[in-house]
Amino acid sequence: MGQILSESLASTLSGEDLVWRPSVSATDAYASNGLNQYTSVTGAALGYDGNGNLTNDGQGRSAQPPPPQVRQSSAGR
Incomplete structure (x- = not known):
């Protein structure tokens, strides 16, 4: 009860x-600029x-x- 058989799982995949795909496209x-800072990534300016x-x-x-945020203290009044 509640078991997944390897045959049934293998038949659905x-x-x-099962191929890993990186989140960043190649x-x-x-x-980058002369300070080695990224100035844009895929057209988005940093x-x-x-x-x-x-x-x-x-x-x-x-x-x-x-x-x-600066908060005023009631101490020292």
């Missing part, structure tokens, strides 16, 4: 179902700040967390 285009930190990942997402 073909050789193409045809993706990468461009952004960096003045210190060389990645600030935009080309997908419209910020690569850095937002700055910490």
Whole structure:
């Protein structure tokens, strides 16, 4: 009960179902600058700040967390 027989599993899978496919295409285009930073990946521009930190990942997402919020303390009033 609840067992999968190897014959039934093998009959539903073909050789193409078992082929590993990498998530990154071998045809993706990468461009870099003189600082060895990627400036674009497959046409999506990447952004960096003045210190060389990645600030935009080309997908419209910020690569850095937002700055910490300053909270006022009631101590010392």
